[in-house]
Amino acid sequence: MEEREGELRWDGLCSRDAATRAAALDNVGQAVLRRSRSVAPGRAAGGLPAAAARDGLSEALVRLLMLSKRCPFRDVRERSEAILSSVQELGIRIPRPLGHGPSRFIPEKETVQVGSEDAMMHALFADSFATLGRLDNVTLVMVFHPQYLESFLKTQHYLLQMDGPLPLHYRHYIGIMAAARHQCSYLVNLHVNDFLHVGGDPKWLNGLENAPQKLQNLGELNKMLAHRPWLITKEHIEQLLKTEENSWSLAELIHAVVLLTHYHSLASFTFGCGISPEIDCEGGHTFRPPSVSNYCLCDITNGYHGVDDIHASPAASIPTTESVCEVEALMEKMKQLQECRDEEEASQEEMATRFEREKRESMFVCSSEDEESAPTRDVSRHFEDTSYGYKDFSRHGMHVPTFRAQDYSWEDHGYSLVNRLYPDVGQLLDEKFHIAYNLTYNTMAMHKDVDTSMLRRAIWNYIHCMFGIRYDDYDYGEINQLLDRSFKVYIKTVVCTPEKTTKRMYDSFWRQFEHSEKVHVNLLLVEARMQAELLYALRAITRYMT
């Protein structure tokens, strides 16, 4: 028993002090080796205790594997690898990672390798590792844009760990609820671990009906926010706040809403960038030797067919002339729009119809390849109503009044409300939105010194348009000029039904562009979606308050 305890002391590894880390690793190493010897094939003690010991051991080995690949500190990586190999020498099967890097869409060699990051990235990695005890795949993909990542991590850290109205396990549970709406097993797994780690009741994980009534009440809001945020009214808010017992306070509600929207949009990112399961989570590793099969079941369900080798990077393998033109054509259009904007002034009605058309069309933009991926069982238990998905605006004859961005904007209204009820978060979100919206390297694929603001605004407004948010001062005709169909399909899928995103969709838009640029697009999608959801929820809360 003591031995076991010794093994589970991983906390020292997160330290920034090399000596502390070394000491902690020594401990772990010794404990693991001791355990390994006791279960080593030569000395088969047999019986139940050995099996239990083996379970504990494989857990530790998986953790070591994760450390050897994903720890920002080189000493830890090397030491854990050494421990693993010495365990292997004892004749014990050690795990190996499945999949190829943090993203299924982006070849591993094009992502930032742990160990070869630059100073700023390293600082971010170290921060993330020190606070979370891990370096997750989302971080590894987002690090294409370190400036944003910093703000993202700061916000997430604040939402989950710093003082706020909700208790810690509630926060993770809400994260699970939100991620489960999109069947995002990656985030669910991550937060199930965290939830248990902060002392959450494992029973709750059996489904929302096992959670306290208070959280159950949030289920409805969760559903609407994720799929049809425009339906949220002040009555919904009132229901949450006014039930005698199990009622939410305003501050708690804001915290919950921010968490929900954060995880809805993070689910979009996870699917949009094809984030692979964490190495130490289910489906991220295998103990089977590589020769047995090239992929395992979870790969299939996640849409990964080991096609990477065949297709390779589409950009590199099929540089057709057509796709080269794509970039030039886009830039040409941007230039035209920039120049002749003032000349052909569309009438007011024309502008209005353009918005309506874009809004209407956005719902016909559907992926032809609707391959329904079966939700894994352990995720589905978190949401009761699978049929309740994203519903397009007027598909069922319901007309949703357009949300005027000028009447309720994040900068003027949303910020004030959030910051009032949940201090500092308004500021953090504001920064994050700003960074995401203004992020640019003035490049487009191979071209430098390009003003991309028009393109970014088109993407942002297109997403808001899908949610019915209209900017009076934007000509929605621009969207049609700048975003082609495959791109729209991708945006629409990632934002509204992220679980249906496939690698083919990811590959088929903007073929000439770098992966980092596609990740950049995803950041825009994520933030625009989050802001849209927030705006609807906050407007309802404001209306409730007045």
Place this chain on the structure above:
Amino acid sequence: MGAAWLGAWPEEWAWPGEGAWLDTALSSLSVAPEGAGLSGSGRGVGRRGLRGSCSRRGCGTRGDGRLRGVNPWYQVSFGLSASHAVDANPEHPGAVPTPGPALAEGTRGGRWGLDAACGAASLRARSQRVDPAPRTAMEKMARVSTALGGNTLTGRTMFCHLDAPANAISVCRDAAQVVVAGRNIFKIYSIEEEQFVEKLNLRVGRKPSLNFSCADVVWHQMDENLLATAATNGVVVTWNLGKPSRNKQDQLFTEHKRTVNKVCFHPTEVYMLLSGSQDGYMKCFDLRKKDSVSTFSGQSESVRDVQFSIRDYFTFAATFENGNVQLWDIRRPDRYERMFTAHNGPVFCCDWHPEDRGWLATGGRDKMVKVWDMNTTRAKEIYCVQTIASVARVKWRPECKHHIATCSMMVDHNIYVWDVRRPFIPSAMFEEHKDVTTGIVWRHLHDPYFLLSGSKDSTLYQHIFKDASQPIDRANPEGLCYSLYGDLAFAAKESLISSDSNRKPYIGDRRHPIFFKRKLDPTEQFEYISSSSALSVFETDVESGSMDWFVHTAKQYALAGRPLAELCDHNAKVAKGLDRNQVAQTWTMLRIIYSSLGTVSSTNLNHSMGKGSTTLPLMNSFNLKDIPSGLGSESRLDRSKGESRTENILMDSSSTLINNEDNEETEGSDVPADYLLGDVEADEDDLYMMDHENPHAEEQEYSLPQEAFPLRHEIVDNPSALDHLQDKADSPHVSGNEAETVSLTPVESFSLISISHSLYENRLPSDFFNPIVRDTLLFYAEQGDVQTAVSVLIVLGDRIRKEIDEQTQEHWYTSYIDLLQRFQLWNISNEVIKLSTCRAINCLNQASTTLHINCSNCKRPMSNRGWICDRCRQCASMCAVCHHVVKGLFVWCQGCSHGGHLQHIMKWLETSSHCPAGCGHLCEYT
């Protein structure tokens, strides 16, 4: 007199008159109805926070938001209760007894007073009696309709329904018409005596056009036919009312790419129009031309407001989303004249002072209204008003130099008129709107009594000043506060004080009144609230006022980390050392009640049974030690003496008997061995005291830490007056412990000694004495010695916790912590917070405690983590001795700023006087 206290309250004293007192109290009150307690935005809160953070910066930490958020409420309630007490007990000047059981933290001589800056209800009632005089004067003024250039303004508070929410309003020069603009409305109303009458609908045409969707509207102040609107789609439209056709639209400027937030006419130039837009540009239009004359670039920061200076022909101010304000010369579009950062976050609005050419008021999302003096080379902030919500509009009040009207963009629907010199309380408030107010405008350039406002709730209001609610009326014009040293300060209207000065309670040889008066500003015609007040300070006499004992006790008490018996003994010794015998006595009793228990008491008993000869002296030793010390020199509180004596006896009598195994287990360290040691020590101790020459047979079995002996020695050696012992000749018998469990007759004690301990277990549940201990604590708290109450609470932990209701405990903790912090005993207050079992208290420490560190290399503030500087990528806090990163206590020399691990530096400086870093500085560690 009260010098330290003065030091603690610098702002209050700097502020003349009753204003500060009043305002502190009131702003916390005014926050309340908004349900915005969470944001803690009242001015009182802010100021408290400020003070807290100033003083705490000394030790590097900023206070916790939670405490700040909560405190104003304490202020209010404590203030009230305390002043009630003043009223009710005129016979005891200086010593204010407890206000009542509900607020058990009443003070003894005001020892641990709170920042009660709020007056008594009873006194307030009196103040209202005084009030009417200025009030009637004001009304008289309000009724006088102002004659302005032959045009007389009369009217009443009135409103009309609009069809749609308004975004902005503007008045015509003649003050007879108002234009209302919004997304779906653009109408002109004439202002009649009794009502608004719709004059003109400017939204013509069947098709709704975004050009009509107005973000702002402005009526030219020279040409009454000329209007301009800013549309949400970026179009600037001018309107000519003189046009004969139905469509009054005059010109259309479509140069802005984004929403235009503001338009502004030049005050003296008919054809000059200025616009500011979301796209970051400001454009100046000449209405005689088709296009803009000049464009000013804000470097892609959105422009939120533009305002021509009223006096400087060429100057205009622009405010930006990033918090900046820029001054431009209309002739120089290439570069702004001046720029400064005015707010944190967007600056939504600005307004030039109509008379004073240098003053510019700005309002921002950060809930502040700031007044800037632009005459100097650097814009200087001269006034700052903190409101409770982001500020959407500001408008100087005509004819009142210091008055400004504001409305908010979110949550708060009221319109406030502030006197910027008194930023804590609005001087007037209009509460008619049901949704946020979007536009405010004074009806006439020279009339300060009529204010028009439009709102999202689709109404247009005319507010008359005499109907305004005046928060000042609802505020208590008295302030009351205890200093750390028991001095009592009381501020009230001067008239009140002088009329009250004959009242008994205020007369006494301890009274040293000081008066601060603020003379009415003769230039201020509309100052109708008397702002002259008197402040009196009542001093307690020096001896009883000294709080040294408090500080010493706080520093020396041990609250955790050792067995209960040791803690009690230690604390008893501390109290003893400070001549606080009663407290010492209490500690000793507690030790006896709670720590000589279970296994050990049984061994004790066994000993007793085995060696009858030792038993009696053992008991005697208790008495020698405890009873006399308690009775010995308790001179201060006569009435309590009797009480405590009886308690002593009671407790003593039962002391060693209680079998309290459960309780034992809740003691900090759960290792059984520890208990044994602790208990045995106590046991040993007793024996030791009892008979030096005849050590107990079993003593050898337990080895004691050496230092325990001298410690005990001192306690034992307390000078117990023999005669007291004589007085209480029978006390040894009474406290012949075991006896009491069966019968309280002292005589039986000896005979019952042999009862086996299992019997006691049955007879005396562990919490048998809890009610008595509880009463003791309540007693101390009521006496004003919350320190003892809290310390006992912490030391006893779960043994007593459930006896006292959570709220009382919380009160005690907050009071004690507050006191500790006022004495700047940060570490101790932190320890108390950490040790408290109260959830509300415990989380004080978990809430936003921030440590700000600058990197030692690049001297820039470090980001979230303390060890590595993000900028220069170096570990900032290296130990100069061992060259490792310091993560715990970092001690550094303030002379050369080198430092390191506390132990290392201490060790180093023992042998060397030079800095370990080799900088040659002669460091000193004190």
